[in-house]
Amino acid sequence: MANPSVEAVDTSSDKLMLIAGVLLFLAGFVAFFWLSGQEWYVRGAALLVGIAAGVVVxxxxxxxxxxIAFAKDSYKEVRKVVWPTRKEATQTTLVVFGFVLAMAVFLWVSDKSIEWVIFSAILGWK
Structure with missing residues (x-):
């Protein structure tokens, strides 16, 4: 059974466009290193033009x-999120810190109790 979330590139034109995009992307990197004797802004422009052309294609x-459609839908969904107020975020953070502190104390007491039982009570070490 095929996974519906995996998209296959079916048409040869799509394959060619993706290959051209990857080649343009890589050409930007090749140009950056090939132009090593040029100024930094020439090399940077070659890199950016290659990357941008590859992405656009x-x-x-x-x-x-x-x-692009997925990104637009995702942006719409993020805009629907109700973010917590500053007071709610502060209260939640304090609850988390309190729980972490309580767990740290509990684990420390548990560790020291087990240590005392094993080393002092059972083995008789001091």
Whole structure:
């Protein structure tokens, strides 16, 4: 049974676009190192142009368009989130710190009790 969340690239034009995008992306890196004798801004521009061209070509493919739609839907969902107020966040943080402190004390008492039972009561070490 196929996994519905995995998207296969079916058409040859999509495959070619993705390959071209990857090649342009890599060309930006190659140009950056190939232009090692040039100024830093020339090398940086070559790198950025290659990366941007690769990303743009990749986004025009079918998987790229699906990614853009997914990103838009995700942004809409994030805008629906009700974030806690400052007071709620502070109270929650204090509860977490209190619980961590209580657990630390409990584990310390447990450790010292087991240590006392084993080393003092059973083995007789001092």
């Amino acid at each position: 990749g986004l025009f493919s079918s998987p790229g368009k699906s990614f």
